[in-house]
Amino acid sequence: MDVDEVLRECGGFGRFQLLLLTLLSLAHLPLPWHFMLHIFLSAVPPHHCRSPPQPTASNLSRDPRPTPDDPGPCRSLPPSPLDPPLNHSALPCTSGWEYDTSQFTATIATEWDVVCERRGLNQAAGTFFFLGVMLGGPIVGYLSDRYGRRRLLLLGCLVTAVFGSMAAVSTGFTMFVIARFLSGLGLTAINITTFTLAVEWTDVRHRAQVGAVCSLAWCVGNMSLALLAFLLRDWRWLQLAVSAPCLLLAAACWWVPESARWLLSVGQTEGARSGLLACARLNHTPPPPPLQELEKMQSPGRAPHPSPLALVRTRQMCRITLCSGMVWLGVALSYYGLSFSVSGLGLGLYLTHFTFAAVEVPGKLLAFLLLERLGRRPTQAGLLLLTATIMGLRCLLTPEQQVPLLVLGVVGKGSAEGAFTTAIFHTTELFPTSLRQSGLGYTSLMGRLAASATPLVMLLDEVWVFLPSLIFISVTLLAAAVSLLLPETRRVPLPQTVGHVEDRWRYTVGTNKAGTNTSWALTQRHIAGTDTGGHQFTAGTDYPTSRGNGGAEATSVTDIALQPLGAGESQTAGSEESE
Incomplete structure (x- = not known):
């Protein structure tokens, strides 16, 4: 008898698993709030140079004098058009900027003037957040295997609530960046442990359905972010609104039981039977086997904590590790590249974000259908190829062609989300049980590395307007080709x-x-x-x-x-x- 048979005897997927899945899905909701929050926090509204205090000062929006060259929002006109040394050349803004507050009351760009020459700091704020998420992958993966999933889930909720709220009351840009970095660490703990707990408490027949529900919880959270950002136009209140609920989630997750599989793997048989007994009582099924039967499920002689270096020690494992890392790099770069360019669709920032979030639902459902019909490799390569093709077609359109841009953006976001979902499922099936968490932590690190680089890649449009798109398309096509080198795991x-x-x-x-x-x-x-x-x-x-x-x-x-x-x-x- 194994744990799966015990779970089937305890009801398989009954009321206990349904309540657990509900709690874990609620804990999954804040993830897209924080992951996609950079779109609204760093928004740059129309702006112009603020008028200096001198009586002779002028700027572009207030000076009626004609000028042959428009200095733009980052430069100001000279004090006098008759000053020969200046020769009518534009000057840097020395008194700050004035911003249009019709759409945003305040953002981090308007709070600390990270525009024009300091525009890179605005995008760097998103990069540092994803660096925290990236580093959290291997750290949380190791700690959850050593100290348990439930403890890391509670810790992740508390860390996200504390440092997310600290970011909302930041007194300087450096404090804000550090707080966002630390909240990224906490979010990784929530992300990894919720999915793992949901799967490990479910019998094998319902694991795919449980994974689908957890994935759809992301879509619901992403759609609700558009509503929150529409109602809260000040970045501080928005940051606080997405962080404070994590404190309530920590209280709710206090009732989430520890994984019986993990407890058995570390020799805590009594704790495992206690959780299984609660499961059987709530599902109205016979009690689990006695302690002696559960102790027989433990395999003697196995290392309790395998070294992560085993990911690259053998030929097949090395190939899987390297190729899956490249696939995650391409999947994440294409996904966040499309997500961070939502303001260019001509439909309005909030409605466009909601549309992009809603299209992820059919994208996920399509991925689940193709995974069973075609297999993992064809689905992964096909969706990545479709995403790269759509990004290339968008480059051929002009900003005035709003409807085609919108249609391509929505379809591209759906295919990118389907590719992301496929990567998660395929990676879980590729790595062995003894190294599955380490493998997921490594691939998560590669994905977050791509997400961290996405805002910086978008800055390359100053070099050439099509350079960011060229990078996104090239990496996506490479990931599609590499995915064909991975073994097929359908019905294996x-x-x-x-x-x-x-x-x-x-x-x-x-x-x-x-x-x-x-x-x-x-x-x-x-x-x-x-x-x-x-x-x-x-x-x-x-x-x-x-x-x-x-x-x-x-x-x-x-x-x-x-x-x-x-x-x-x-x-x-x-x-x-x-x-």
Whole structure:
């Protein structure tokens, strides 16, 4: 018996899992609020140089004198048009700027005058936030495996609430950037632990549906951000509005139980049975097995905390690690590149952001459909190729062509979101159970690295207006090509160890019910049973059947795991059966 069987006996997906998923989905809502907040915090409204206090001073908007050259919002006219030394040349703004407050009461650009020559600081604020998210990936991944998912979830909610609120009352730009950086660390803890807890408390038959609900919670939060930004035009109140609820979420998540899988993996059998007992009571099912049965699920001799260096020690793992990192780089760069350019669609900032957020819903649903019909590799490469094509077509349009820009932007955002969803699912299936959190932490780091670089890449439009788009398209196309180098994981059992990853792609001749040669070899390491976390092959997929040494045909994962194989002996699949 493994943990999945215990969860099925405790109701599989009952009232306990439904309440848990509701709490974790609520904790998932603030993620897009903070991740996409830079669009509204750093908005630069129309501005011009403020008039100096001298009586003879003038600026562009107040000086009626004609001038052959428009100095623009970053320069001012000389005090006198008859001054020969100045020769009517524009001067730098020495008295600050005046801003149009019709759309934004205040932003960080208007608060600290990070415009014109200081425009880079405005974009750097977003970069530092994503640097915090990027560094939080491997740190939180390691800490959650060592100290538990629930503790990191609570800590993430508290850190986000405290430092997010501190950013709202910042007295200087440096304080604001530091507070946003630290809140990014807390958000990573929420992001990783919510999805992990939801999946680990669900039986294998409902994991995909649980992942879909968590993904759709992001869409709901992203759409609500447009409403919050529309109602709160001052950046301080908006920052506070998206940060303070995390304190309430910390109180709600106090009732979230620790993962029974993790508790078993670290030897805390009593704590695991206590959580399983609460699950069984709420689902009105028989109690879980006694402690002696749960202790048998732990595999002796396994390292409790595998080294992350195992990601690159073997050939297959090294290929998966490098290629998946490149895919995440391209997926994140295309996604945030399209998201941060929403103001250029001609539909208004708030309505455009809401439209982009709403189109993520069909994008995610399309990705889930294609993942089961076509497989992981074709879906990933196809959606990335579609995203790059749309970004290229947008470069051919002029700003006056608002309707085509809007249509392409919406479709491109949907395809980019579908590519992001596919990357998350494919990565989870690629890495073995013993290194899955480390692998997700690494790929998350690569994705956030791309997100951190996105605002800086957009600054290159001063060199050439099409240079940012050229970079986005090139990296996306490269990621699409690299995704084809990754193994296909559709209807393939989840690997348990590094050895499974190295051996799982050794195919032998066999036929399934349709008569096609799709069966694969099962070695002794493939069927060695469950690990200390109780992880087992995924249900709902086609499992190859095998025979032991003269034994009867096995048609389930449990039967396969119980076959007494000799050292180095393998099994040839003769047909495919669905569990």
